[in-house]
Amino acid sequence: MKKISIIGIVGIPASYGGFESLVENLTRFSSDDIDYQVYCSSKQLPTRLEHHNGATLKYIPLKANGIQSVAYDIVSIMHTLKTKPDVILVLGVSGAIIFPIFKLFSRSKIITNIDGLEWRREKWGKFARLFLKFSEYIAIKFSDVIITDNQALSDYVYSKYNLRSEVIAYGGDHAISVDELLEPTGTDYFLHDDEEFFLSICRIEPENNIHLILDSFTKTEKKIKFIGNWNSSEYGRALVEKYNHFSNIELINPIYDIKLLYQIRMSCSGYLHGHSAGGTNPSLVEAMHFGKPIYAFDCSFNRFTTEGQAFYFTDSDNLVQLLNDPQLKIYENSAAMQEIAERRYTWQIITSQYESLY
Numbered sequence: 152m153k154k155i156s157i158i159g160i161v162g163i164p165a166s167y168g169g170f171e172s173l174v175e176n177l178t179r180f181s182s183d184d185i186d187y188q189v190y191c192s193s194k195q196l197p198t199r200l201e202h203h204n205g206a207t208l209k210y211i212p213l214k215a216n217g218i219q220s221v222a223y224d225i226v227s228i229m230h231t232l233k234t235k236p237d238v239i240l241v242l243g244v245s246g247a248i249i250f251p252i253f254k255l256f257s258r259s260k261i262i263t264n265i266d267g268l269e270w271r272r273e274k275w276g277k278f279a280r281l282f283l284k285f286s287e288y289i290a291i292k293f294s295d296v297i298i299t300d301n302q303a304l305s306d307y308v309y310s311k312y313n314l315r316s317e318v319i320a321y322g323g324d325h326a327i328s329v330d331e332l333l334e335p336t337g338t339d340y341f342l343h344d345d346e347e348f349f350l351s352i353c354r355i356e357p358e359n360n361i362h363l364i365l366d367s368f369t370k371t372e373k374k375i376k377f378i379g380n381w382n383s384s385e386y387g388r389a390l391v392e393k394y395n396h397f398s399n400i401e402l403i404n405p406i407y408d409i410k411l412l413y414q415i416r417m418s419c420s421g422y423l424h425g426h427s428a429g430g431t432n433p434s435l436v437e438a439m440h441f442g443k444p445i446y447a448f449d450c451s452f453n454r455f456t457t458e459g460q461a462f463y464f465t466d467s468d469n470l471v472q473l474l475n476d477p478q479l480k481i482y483e484n485s486a487a488m489q490e491i492a493e494r495r496y497t498w499q500i501i502t503s504q505y506e507s508l509y
Contacts, residue, residue: 153509154186156234156259159242160478161215162191163203169321169433170242170266176322176498178204180483182506185233186248187384188234190227191215222247228253230295238509239260244283247290254293262508263290264298264319265308266429288312296508303451319509320456322498323436326413348374348401349446349474350419352412353426355379355387358450360425367470372464373398375423376415416441421481424453431456438494446473446483460487 157174165175173184178187187206192215193199200208209230213223216299218474231239231254250261265287278327280456291297291308297316299305349368353359361379368375381387381402394400406412416422422438424447435456438445447453462484464470475477 152184152186153238153323154188154234154236156174156188156190156227156231156236156239156509157206157242158190158231158239159215159224160189160258162189162196162208162210163189164200169358170264170415172325173242174417174435175204176325177502177505180498181205185506185509187238190230221248225249230259231452232310239292240505241294242266242288244290247286247293250289250293255293260296260509261294262296263294263299264300265316266300267292272472279316297428298508301452302455304430305429306451317504319501319504320431321433321436322494322496322501323433323438323440323492324497326409326416327440327500335385346418348376348418349421350376350378350415350438351423351425352378352438353424353432355381355384355390357452358426358428359389360427362388363448363467364423364425365390365400366467366468367464367474368397369394369397370467370471371474372399373399373474376401376419378403378412378415380405392435397430416443419443421446424448426450426453429453436492439488439496442485444484445481445488446470457488458491460484460491462489 152246152299157317160174162169163171163175163178174189178189179189188209189206190209193210193212202208209480211223211226213219215223228239228241228246228249229250229261236259238260243266244263247263254508265447286319291312297314298319298322299308299316302318309315326353333474351364351408355361365377377400379387381391381404395402416438420445424435424445426432427448427450428437430452435447435453445457445461447457447461447463449465453461454463462473463477464473486497
């Protein structure tokens with residue numbers, strides 16, 4: 152029996168971001184010879200389960216996000232000195248500063264998924280960026296195995312640190328596995344008969360190019376439904392004020408009803424993905440499973456994820472041309488996205504890849 156401790160997420164059951172979905176599904180599809188212990192934030196989870204998906208849950212009284220994430224990860228890592236797992240799987244580099252000390256006292260193997268290039272994100276100030284860049288260096292120097300979720304990120308690690316990383320992406324098939332769920336609420340409000348619309352779902356942050364996408368739809372009669380946390384930042388609130396009065400632009404607050412999300416995704420004419428930072432983005436691989444055409448911001452991360460077979464845009468006018476071009480091979484794009492998703496981005500595949508590293 153392999154004992155694996157997972158560190159760096161808010162917790163499970165998953166209701167937050169990509170790493171939470173990863174852990175939810177690693178534990179759900181776990182082999183019988185894997186014993187998981189997952190560290191969770193008691194400050195952010197309304198209910199505290201002792202076990203979930205067969206994993207033991209341990210609670211730390213700190214927040215897993217923001218400035219507290221550093222202390223949260225460090226306390227979680229040091230707690231494993233008591234439980235002595237075979238492997239600690241660390242998601243993100245926030246607490247990596249403790250790795251050199253930890254390795255003096257523990258024989259646990261450290262596997263770190265470094266996430267995207269977090270220090271490049273515009274939301275961080277100068278000090279935070281320097282700290283995250285230093286944390287990345289420490290994580291790569293002191294981990295036994297580094298996981299990157301995209302080949303472009305793996306290429307960066309090799310060129311910067313002369314280190315080969317293991318490339319493991321995310322699954323997305325949970326987004327289409329909704330048959331057993333109850334009927335959604337609010338369907339009539341969000342969907343109308345014969346309505347044609349494009350869709351985008353993401354956190355409302357500058358590096359996700361929301362402003363670029365919305366500006367494009369002011370130059371076309373095409374419709375878009377854009378789902379995100381508009382009220383969580385000044386950037387988001389400014390976008391609402393600027394674009395909410397356009398009749399073809401519908402800005403929708405976060406939706407957590409997975410069956411409603413399923414129906415909206417199935418009803419759209421195409422999916423728009425503006426992310427320019429990070430690696431393989433979970434919302435993109437989820438969208439690929441629906442067999443819809445993907446319009447993605449042109450960067451190496453997105454090209455690797457979609458194997459160069461999506462439609463790519465670089466600016467507002469470029470995206471408008473794509474949206475209005477009757478010659479685009481929509482069917483070929485759609486079929487390619489679904490084929491890639493089923494070949495590379497299912498949780499059975501991802502779980503097997505992680506367990507092979509343990």
